Amino acid sequence: MKISKQQSGDIGVIIIEEKEANLSNSDEFKELILEEITSGTRKLIISFKQVEYLDSSFLGALVAILKALLPYNGKLILTDMNDDIVNLFQLTRLDKIFILHNDLENAVKEF
């Protein structure tokens, strides 16, 4: 799973460097982000700028990450999703549960 990490103050920014966010990398991604949370990150942004499609397995991983942040009053923002991915969140009504932003700059301002 190729990701890159940036730090903006106390905000951890994770950029997914894959075209496909699916069954093949969802478990590894979840573990990577859960490690970030365990090591103290409470404010997280995940950028999907390079992701072409996302499947149910990856959606499940994102739900698990959001649930893991809850006990710490953490916050997760998802950014740079293409129309297909936004549509998937709308269809599953997860757009009501997750915070979605168009771009990284606006996401950082949300904290």
Next chain:
Amino acid sequence: MNKTLPIILHLDIPKHVDEIYSFTKTVLATIMEYKELDLAQQRRVKMIMVELVTNSIKHSTDENSSIKLAIDHPSVCIEKFEKGLKIEFSSTAQQIPFEEIDKTIKISFSEENNHHIQTLDRYKFKFLNPFVEGLSLDQIPEHFGFYIITLASDSFVYQYDPEMKENRYIVNLNL
């Protein structure tokens, strides 16, 4: 777009995760040879195909899983065939074969994978809209495959053929 309908196509399901999205796009392109689809309709087809194939790669041991694509007007039917044992539910009183027909029951595949279904016959049921009870983070699942297919389609039916020992997932779309 003047080709005669219906068209029936039989497709082998890819064996590897990396092939899912290209397979999905190929299926969509095939449908669009016969029907004009807007962006929303294209997305529905892609989501359903991705989840049907992902489900096979994740759960099926049948090397010969296949899809039958029936393109007609106004419907497109996507049927997935898999040999093997029937679906089994956890934490539920009823299993296939059902004793009560035309009943709505709650089933689960795991603690975080619950569904409402309508029994259609002893070996057949229809997935129902999952969001009748609302949505909260505590209750939302971490398994979305069947939810997505249910929401993106006009009907999603599961059927088991005990004689052929075959699972059939039948998705209908009005496009």
